[in-house]
Amino acid sequence: MELREKLKILSGAAKYDASCSSSGSNRKNTPGGIGNGASSGICHSWSDDGRCISLLKILFTNYCIYDCAYCINRVSNDLPRASFTPEEVIKLTINFYRRNYIEGLFLSSAVIKSPDYTMELLLKTVRKLREEYKFNGYIHLKAIPGADFSLIARAGRYADRMSVNIELPSKKSLSLLAPQKKMESILTPMKEIGLNIKENREERKKSKNLPRFVPAGQSTQLIIGASPETDYHILKLCEALYQRFNLKRVYYSAYIPVSNNPSLPQLRRPPLLREHRLYQADWLLRFYGFAADELLDRANPNFNPKLDPKANWALNHLHLFPLEVNRADYEMLLRVPGIGIKSARRIVSARRTGSIDFDDLEKFGTVLKRARYFITCKGKYYGGIPFREELIKERLVEGKTGLHRQQLSLFDDNSISDIDGFLSETVGGKEG
Amino acid sequence: MIYYIYDGSFEGLLTAIYEAFYHDVKPDMILKRSDYQENLFAERVEIVTERNKSDRVYNAVREKISSRSLRKIYYAFLSEIKGVETRIYHYLQLGFKIGRKIDGHLTDDTVLELNRISNKVGLERHRLLGLIRFRRLDNDIYYAPIEPDYNIIALLAPHFSKRLADQNWVIHDLKRKVAAVYNREEWVLTGFSGQPGSYAEDEAIYQSLWKDFFKNIAITNRKNSRLQLQFMPVRYWKHLIEKETT
Numbered sequence: 001m002e003l004r005e006k007l008k009i010l011s012g013a014a015k016y017d018a019s020c021s022s023s024g025s026n027r028k029n030t031p032g033g034i035g036n037g038a039s040s041g042i043c044h045s046w047s048d049d050g051r052c053i054s055l056l057k058i059l060f061t062n063y064c065i066y067d068c069a070y071c072i073n074r075v076s077n078d079l080p081r082a083s084f085t086p087e088e089v090i091k092l093t094i095n096f097y098r099r100n101y102i103e104g105l106f107l108s109s110a111v112i113k114s115p116d117y118t119m120e121l122l123l124k125t126v127r128k129l130r131e132e133y134k135f136n137g138y139i140h141l142k143a144i145p146g147a148d149f150s151l152i153a154r155a156g157r158y159a160d161r162m163s164v165n166i167e168l169p170s171k172k173s174l175s176l177l178a179p180q181k182k183m184e185s186i187l188t189p190m191k192e193i194g195l196n197i198k199e200n201r202e203e204r205k206k207s208k209n210l211p212r213f214v215p216a217g218q219s220t221q222l223i224i225g226a227s228p229e230t231d232y233h234i235l236k237l238c239e240a241l242y243q244r245f246n247l248k249r250v251y252y253s254a255y256i257p258v259s260n261n262p263s264l265p266q267l268r269r270p271p272l273l274r275e276h277r278l279y280q281a282d283w284l285l286r287f288y289g290f291a292a293d294e295l296l297d298r299a300n301p302n303f304n305p306k307l308d309p310k311a312n313w314a315l316n317h318l319h320l321f322p323l324e325v326n327r328a329d330y331e332m333l334l335r336v337p338g339i340g341i342k343s344a345r346r347i348v349s350a351r352r353t354g355s356i357d358f359d360d361l362e363k364f365g366t367v368l369k370r371a372r373y374f375i376t377c378k379g380k381y382y383g384g385i386p387f388r389e390e391l392i393k394e395r396l397v398e399g400k401t402g403l404h405r406q407q408l409s410l411f412d413d414n415s416i417s418d419i420d421g422f423l424s425e426t427v428g429g430k431e432g
Numbered sequence: 433m434i435y436y437i438y439d440g441s442f443e444g445l446l447t448a449i450y451e452a453f454y455h456d457v458k459p460d461m462i463l464k465r466s467d468y469q470e471n472l473f474a475e476r477v478e479i480v481t482e483r484n485k486s487d488r489v490y491n492a493v494r495e496k497i498s499s500r501s502l503r504k505i506y507y508a509f510l511s512e513i514k515g516v517e518t519r520i521y522h523y524l525q526l527g528f529k530i531g532r533k534i535d536g537h538l539t540d541d542t543v544l545e546l547n548r549i550s551n552k553v554g555l556e557r558h559r560l561l562g563l564i565r566f567r568r569l570d571n572d573i574y575y576a577p578i579e580p581d582y583n584i585i586a587l588l589a590p591h592f593s594k595r596l597a598d599q600n601w602v603i604h605d606l607k608r609k610v611a612a613v614y615n616r617e618e619w620v621l622t623g624f625s626g627q628p629g630s631y632a633e634d635e636a637i638y639q640s641l642w643k644d645f646f647k648n649i650a651i652t653n654r655k656n657s658r659l660q661l662q663f664m665p666v667r668y669w670k671h672l673i674e675k676e677t678t
Contacts, residue, residue: 007641012648029597036595043663044562045674047650050659054562057649095638096645098574098599099566100592101673137595256653270653350538364538 001082007092009082013062013073014108017165017221018251022054022103022138024216025160035097035104035137037160037216042103055106055140056096060084060121064110068178069261070167070226073110077259083112086125090133097137104138104160105129111144115185119147119155126158138216146185149192153213156196161216161248164190169234173227176263193218194245217248224278225271226255226264230301235281235292242285252278277303284309287341288334306397311337314374315396318389321374322381326355337396338370358382370396433460433471438479438517440464442509445517446486448479452521453528462517489524497527497534507550507557510583519546556580557587563664564588565673566601567639568632574601575628577671585612589619604628639673646674 023041043052061083062073072079093105107125111118122141129135141159143152156162164186168174171183193214200213220241222234238250254270281303284290288310295309296302304312314321314337323332325347333344343366350356350364358377362368373383373392385391436452436459438444448462457477468476493502505520523546527534537543566574574596578585585605589612592601596614603612604624611624669675 004641004644008644008648011645015649015651029594032598034596034598038561040558042558042562045646045672046660046663047646048657048660049650049652049654050656050663051650051654052663053646053649056645092641095634096642098596099568099638099642099673100562100564100576100596101642103562254654256651272654346538349536353533353536354539356539360539363544 003088003092006082006084006088007058009080010059010062010084011057013110014057014059014106016072016253016256017057017106017108018051018253019106019140019163019219019221019249020052020054020057021161021216021219021249022140024248025138027136027138027160027212027215029136030134033134033136034094035135037136037138038103044100044102054103055138056093056102056104057106058084058089058092058108060089060107060109060118060125061112062110063112065113066111066178066180068167068181069259069264070177070223070255072258074259086121086128089125090129090135093129093137094133094135097135102137104140106140108142109144111146115144115146116148116151119144119151123151123155123158126155130158140216143189143193145181145189147189149189152189152193153196156193156214157211159214161219162193162214163219163221164193165221166190166237167221167223168227169222169229169237170227173229177227177261190218190220190241190245190247194247198246218245219249219251220247221251221253223255224252224275225267230296231274231278231281231303232292232296232298232301234278235285235296238282239285239292250282252282273305274303277305277309281309289331290335307393308337308398310335311370311396315389315393318387318392322376322383322387323374324376324379325361326351326378336371336374338367338372338374340367343367343371433473434475434477435459435468435471436462436477436479437465437468438462439481440466441481442506443483443486444479444481445509445520446489447481448517449521449524450482450485450489451477451479459518459521461515462521464517467514493524493527496531497524498532501527501532501534504546504550507553507587508546510587511549511553512583513549516549519549553582553584553587556582557584559668560584560588561591563668563672564592564603565671566596567628567673568635569629570632571629572600572632573629574599576601576603577606577628578603579607579667579670580605581667583608585610586621588612589614589621593619602628643674 021041023039025037026039027037029036041054043054045053047053063081063083064073064075067074067076089107096102107122109118109122126139126141139159140161140163141155143162143164145164166186168177174181174183197214197217204210204212241247241250252275254272254275255267256270257267281295284295285292295313303309314335323336330344330348333339333347334341346364347356350360355378361377373395381387385395434457436448438448445462452459459477490502493505505523508516508520519542522542526542534543560578560580564576564578566576569575585603588603592603593614598616600616601614605611609623609625610621612619612621
C-alpha cells in the first residue's frame with residue numbers, strides 16, 4: 001500500500017483522541033540533531049473542527065484484536081486497515097517537522113496480535129527516531145494496556161508525554177462495551193507511569209544528567225455520553241486521578257456515534273456542551289482550588305447546561321458575595337464568575353499601587369459581563385440590578401444552547417459508585 | 433512642536449531617548465525619518481545613532497527598570513505602529529521614575545497601551561512560530577514566505593536556529609523585503625526581494641501528504657469554522673500549505 005493511502009487511513013483512525021497538547025517539555029536540541037521542545041506548546045494549525053493541530057497524530061496500525069463497541073477500529077467493523085513501518089512513521093515525522101508543519105509525533109495504536117507485540121513496535125519506532133535520527137521534537141506516546149511494564153518504562157525514556165486512555169468511566173460500562181479489556185490493565189500502567197515520573201523527578205534533583213522519564217507528564221481520555229455515568233461520577237474520578245496518579249491532564253471526548261450496538265446510545269449529535277461543561281469543571285479543579293464535591297453532589301449530579309459550573313456554584317453561595325475587589329483574597333477572586341487567573345493576578349498586582357475602580361477593571365481587561373454581579377469596587381455595587389439570586393441568574397443564563405440539552409438527560413441518574421473504592425479495588429492500595 | 437527624527441533602527445530610537453533625557457529641548461514626538469512630513473511649525477532635531485548612547489539606555493532599562501520592560505519596548509518598537517516611539521519614551525520616563533514597579537501600574541494609560549501593543553506583537557510571534565511553512569528547494573534550502581502585520585522576523589529566527597539547526601533555511605518577509613538567512617551556524621538579517629528557486633523533488637509529495645492529514649484529522653460531526661477562524665485568521669492563509677486552494 002502506498003504511504004499516502006496509509007496516512008489517510010491511520011490519521012483518520014486517530015482523530016478521536018482529543019489530546020493535542022505539545023506543552024510541558026523543554027527538551028534541548030543535540031549537536032547534529034533536529035528539533036526541541038517548547039514548554040508552552042505551539043499550535044501549528046487548526047482543523048475544520050476548530051481543534052488545534054500540533055502533533056502528527058496517527059495510529060501505528062488500525063488492525064485490532066479487540067471488539068470495543070464504542071471504537072471505530074473494533075475488529076468487527078468493516079473498514080480499510082493499514083499498518084505503518086517504523087521507517088514510514090519516522091520519514092513522515094522528520095519531513096513534516098523540517099517544514100514546520102508539526103511540533104512532533106503523537107503515536108498511538110490499535111492492538112495488533114498482542115499488547116506486548118504492539119508496544120514493542122511503538123518502542124522500536126520512538127527509539128529509532130530519537131537515537132538514530134536524533135529527533136528531539138515532542139513525542140506523545142500511547143502506553144498499550146496489558147503490555148509488559150518494562151516495555152512501557154523503556155518507551156517512557158524516549159517520550160515527552162505518555163497516555164493510557166480509560167475511555168469508559170466505570171467498570172460496569174467497560175465490561176459491557178469493551179468486554180476484552182479489564183479496568184485493572186488500564187489503571188495499573190497509569191499508576192506505574194505516575195510513580196516512575198515522580199521517582200525520576202526526585203532522582204534528577206540529585207544527578208542532572210539522568211535521562212528524563214516522560215517529562216511532560218501523563219494524560220488520559222474519557223468518552224462522554226457513550227455510557228450512563230453522571231457528571232458527578234466523572235468529575236470525582238478525575239479528581240482522584242489528579243490527586244492519586246499525579247496526572248497532568250484528563251481529556252474529555254464527546255461520544256461520536258460509530259456503531260449501532262444496542263448498548264450504545266443513538267445520539268443525533270455528539271454531546272459537545274456536556275463535554276464543554278466538564279472541561280470547565282476540570283479547570284476549576286486544577287487551577288481554581290475547587291473540589292468536585294463543591295460543584296456537584298448526589299442530589300445534583302449533572303451540570304446545568306445553561307450555566308457554567310463556576311456561575312452555578314456562585315449562585316448557590318451568594319452569601320459569600322458581593323466581593324470587594326480591593327480587599328478580597330486571591331483565592332476568593334478566583335471564585336468570581338468571569339474572573340480568571342490572569343484577571344485575579346492583575347487585580348492583586350494593580351491594587352498595590354492604589355485602590356481599584358470599576359473602570360480600572362475594564363481597562364486592564366477584566367471581563368465584567370458576569371463578574372459585575374458578584375463584586376463591589378470601593379464599596380459600590382455595579383450590577384445594575386438588586387442583589388437577588390433569581391435576578392442575577394436570569395442575567396447569567398446562556399443563550400440558546402438547547403441544541404445539546406436533550407443529551408444531558410439521556411440517562412437516568414444511576415447510583416454513584418465509590419470512586420476511591422473503585423480505584424483502590426482495581427489497583428490496590430492508596431499510596432498511588 | 434519639537435520632533436526628534438531618527439533613522440528607524442532600534443538603536444536609533446534608544447539614542448533619541450538618550451538625547452531626550454540629557455537635552456534641554458524635550459521632544460513632543462519621536463519619529464522615523466521615513467514617517468516625517470514637512471511641517472511649518474515643526475522644530476526638527478536630527479538624531480545621529482550612536483552605539484554607546486543606545487547601549488547606555490539599553491542597559492539602564494534592564495538594570496533600573498527590568499528586562500521584561502526592555503522586551504516590552506522592543507516588541508512595541510517592532511509593531512511599527514504610528515506614534516509608538518513617543519509612547520515608548522513616555523513609558524520610559526515613568527519607568528526610570530518608579531523602577532520595576534511599573535509592571536504593577538496596570539491602570540496607567542501609558543503602561544496599559546504599551547502592554548497592549550507589545551502583547552499584540554508577542555501574540556503574532558507565537559502564532560507564526562506555528563504557522564510558518566517551509567518549502568524545500570532543489571538546492572536543499574528550506575524557504576518560508578511570511579507577511580506578518582508586525583516586523584517580527586528577528587523574533588522568529590532565533591527559535592528556528594535552535595530547532596532546525598541542521599538545515600539551511602530562509603524566512604522571507606515579503607512585505608518588508610527582508611530575509612533571515614541561516615547557514616547551519618548562524619542567522620543574519622538581510623534585505624531581500626528576490627524569488628525562491630524551484631522546489632525539491634519531494635516537496636510536492638510532502639505538501640499533499642500534509643494536506644491529506646489536515647483533512648483527515650478533522651471530525652466532521654464537530655465542524656466549527658468559527659473556532660478555526662478565531663485561532664487562524666484568514667490573513668495568514670495565503671502561505672499555509674493546508675489552506676492553499678488546489
